[in-house]
Amino acid sequence: MATTPEPPIADSAITEGGVEAPYPDKPTPVMPYAADFAIAPLLEPRLVEGARDRTMILNMGPQHPSTHGVLRLVLEIDGETVLRVVPDIGFLHTGIEKTCEAKFYQQVVPMTDRIDYLSPMSNNLCYVLAVEKLLQLEMPPRAQYLRVLLNELTRLQSHLVWLGTHAMDIGALTVFLYCFREREELLKIFEHVSGQRMMGSYFRVGGVSMEPPVDFYERVQQLLNIMPSKIDEYQNLLTGNPIWISRTKGVGHLSAEDAIALGVTGPPLRASGVDWDLRRDMPYSGYEKFQFKVPISNDCDVWARYVIRMEEMRESVKICQQALDGMPEGPIKADAPKVVLPDREVMKTQMESLIYHFKIVTEGFAVPAGEVYQAIESPRGEMGYYVVSDGTAKPYRVHMRNPSFATLQAVDKMCAGRLLADVVAVIGSIDIVLGEIDR
């Protein structure tokens, strides 16, 4: 380790001596490890100007029920006023990006389900679109429509969970039961089409995994018929409720400039008055064929985010209806036998299909070298997959850009100077899912 260059970070204490190799048969990395740097606490109490008391440091989470998972917030409070918020994340880190590098391209699809457990189909869609861009595969229209339909149903499902839990955090317990009643129907539809309630892996590279069952469209239609009245029902419980209004209006203010500077996307960005929706502005998977409105608000607060998500649910219902009405005939998989698994019946009767099936399952499929970034509008904001291929059957690098990860940086801005109880409202309003933050 004599050749180790001095790290130029001057304010960190560096321990004397070399770093031990973590695994003996590998060469010692040249860089010193981060563990060598002295680690200061996330937040330290300080003297408030004009007061005799010090501020107090309060831990919120990672087991706090209103942090939606395992988010730890370290709060600096002066009385009941929040001065600073520092999020501490990583409790759910499972190294999915590293694991992806050891899997075939098609084996990564089930892993993407498990990143954001409230919108698995959006993750599936973003990943398969990225790989299809690398392969330069064209999707048949029916596969595109099916993907749009299921992606919008996923948005409905995710927003229902958001509404239920957000309202429960603020104290409106009843809404939760109403939301989960319709969410159950949506999960039954997902189970019907993919065999799983949540981790469906229904979208595959080159299409969707199988033909939807015969009564699938009727069941979706039944749900779409009742959905607008159900959304009215939720809104009747909340919109006129004085407690709900006083807990949300004017709370968690985030200006458009701050939202853009801090990387906020999705409903919180549109609630700050920025007219940006990837479905409309950079369409993918055939979204340019659908007519829908993008709700915008200039209120910049928790209330605006609530209104925007409710409007989005109504628009999602309309998109689903258009997808059902305009569902084209034709194949659900692209014509690429080296990439797409053949149908079961064909595989059993034709030698060539059997060979392709065997080769895809055992060796995967090679993807031409290159790098792509594919972004979609997930229920929480912009989700992006950055996939690098080196020409083999396994991805060289898969990176996920997840909306909650960036939006979490804005919590400090939204909470500083407000009351402690507002932190709960703000966390609910940005709709975080820790699975996708930590990956």
Added chain:
Amino acid sequence: MQDAYDKAAVLAEHGANPAIGAIGKSLPDALLDAKFDRGELTLKIAREHIRAAAALVQKSGYNFLEDVTCVDYHPGEPRFQVIYHIVSHGLKARVRLAVPVESLDAEVDSITPVWPSADFYEREVFDLFGIRFGGHPNLRRIMLPDEWEGHPLRKDYPVEGYR
């Protein structure tokens, strides 16, 4: 993977692009190479100029930083590439900046003065790749515990079998 770069062709075809124009006008040394592949524009930026280049790209209309990440091309040199994805809400277009970084001196200037949202992303790259970001306000591990040894997304870090 690194072969697709062709600066002359991209400059001829996309010379009107505001990001290329801004960098070419004010900071021509920064633009090492460029490629246009699968509809995506990639500009390779010299390491010492990344903060200035990011500010220029931001001024030219690419207003929203989407993502900062890194790729490890072990055992090749320069070993790392720090990748920035930037989208323009006005132009509805995206540009990718790639900064090659040598393994012996794995440090890049932080772009948090240009986009504060780079904070978490750069911490993530530091945590998982061990690349330091000069001028970052709070460079510490974000995913892994503070006392963790090694940087898991490096290619010489095994997927399994460690510990």
